[in-house]
Amino acid sequence: MSRISVLGLGAMGSRMAARLLQAGHDVTVWNRSPEAAAPLVAQGARQAATPREAATGAAFVLAMLRDDEASRSVWLEGETGALGGMAAGSTALESSTLTPAWVRELGATAMARGVALLEAPVSGSRPQAEAGQLVVLAGGEAGVLARAMPVLGAIGGAVHHAGPLGAGAVLKLVTNALLGIQVAAYAELIPLIERQGMDPGAAVRILSQTSVFAPVAHYLAGSMVAGQFAPQFPVALIEKDFGYLLACDGAAEKLPASAAVRDVFRRAIEAGLGELNMTGAVQLHRRWARGEA
Numbered sequence: 025m026s027r028i029s030v031l032g033l034g035a036m037g038s039r040m041a042a043r044l045l046q047a048g049h050d051v052t053v054w055n056r057s058p059e060a061a062a063p064l065v066a067q068g069a070r071q072a073a074t075p076r077e078a079a080t081g082a083a084f085v086l087a088m089l090r091d092d093e094a095s096r097s098v099w100l101e102g103e104t105g106a107l108g109g110m111a112a113g114s115t116a117l118e119s120s121t122l123t124p125a126w127v128r129e130l131g132a133t134a135m136a137r138g139v140a141l142l143e144a145p146v147s148g149s150r151p152q153a154e155a156g157q158l159v160v161l162a163g164g165e166a167g168v169l170a171r172a173m174p175v176l177g178a179i180g181g182a183v184h185h186a187g188p189l190g191a192g193a194v195l196k197l198v199t200n201a202l203l204g205i206q207v208a209a210y211a212e213l214i215p216l217i218e219r220q221g222m223d224p225g226a227a228v229r230i231l232s233q234t235s236v237f238a239p240v241a242h243y244l245a246g247s248m249v250a251g252q253f254a255p256q257f258p259v260a261l262i263e264k265d266f267g268y269l270l271a272c273d274g275a276a277e278k279l280p281a282s283a284a285v286r287d288v289f290r291r292a293i294e295a296g297l298g299e300l301n302m303t304g305a306v307q308l309h310r311r312w313a314r315g316e317a
């Protein structure tokens with residue numbers, strides 16, 4: 025079993041670290057807010073005071089952080105960055121949802137220090153992370169992916185090689201755009217059904233029998249009809265990913281549908297809905313329908 029350090033113990037990272045412990049790995053954890061480590065320490069993890077301390081002596085270092093800024097600081101920051109503690113020949117794994125440009129830059133910086141980077145962004149949310157059933161969209165060299173399989177196999181039900189560094193980030197952002205476009209569509213259309221005096225639950229049951237209804241729509245529309253918005257993948261995170269998608273192609277004009285959907289999520293954040301599950305965007309439309317700002 026490998027010595028693995030996990031950096032970032034938010035909703036996803038904490039569950040991925042728990043899976044690695046359950047698979048029998050020797051796990052060290054670090055989180056910016058140290059109290060998040062307590063449940064994992066109770067399950068047998070060691071806690072490090074800095075990313076560098078966590079990375080020292082680890083064969084694999086896996087990061088699951090909010091965004092490019094967090095990733096940059098955790099891997100590279102002067103005295104505490106993880107990369108500075110990693111031995112030549114060890115492997116850096118980046119699972120956060122990031123821009124392809126930053127992933128490539130991090131890969132080049134790691135390589136200059138003798139460390140191989142594999143990006144490993146994931147599709148799936150908290151339940152899939154808890155069950156070890158994430159879909160991993162790996163980017164990097166095939167040999168590095170093969171080396172990392174014992175780690176990725178503990179967190180993922182499927183591991184795909186998307187291509188070189190950056191390809192995993194592109195596929196992850198495309199996956200989230202396909203998801204978010206549907207969230208925005210249902211957020212707009214369910215209130216329309218309601219305004220027409222129809223029962224939205226019954227309408228969704230009928231829609232679900234049509235060929236246009238994707239499997240994920242059961243969850244999206246069901247959450248909106250039931251008014252259940254406990255965060256799994258919050259509005260603020262999916263808005264971040266639309267921003268990254270627009271940036272990765274250079275010009276938002278090439279992606280008008282994605283730009284419009286990002287705007288819906290941005291307005292939801294401005295309306296104070298950013299911490300709700302992404303499906304909470306429907307509340308924005310319900311407010312508009314009531315004539316509220």
Ligand code: NAP
Pocket residue numbers: 032033034035036037055056057060088089090091093094097098119120121122146147148149150256257258261265
């Ligand atoms: P989260 O619960 O908000 O956790 C974010 C993590 O990043 C926390 O550990 C947080 O530390 C850390 N962090 C944020 N800013 C930081 C900084 N400047 N320096 C150091 N650490 C920082 O988010 P999550 O749901 O676990 O998502 C993590 C990543 O996975 C994101 O890139 C997200 O887009 C992606 N993702 C999420 C889902 C999902 O369904 N939630 C699914 C697939 C992928 P603190 O605890 O100290 O705040």
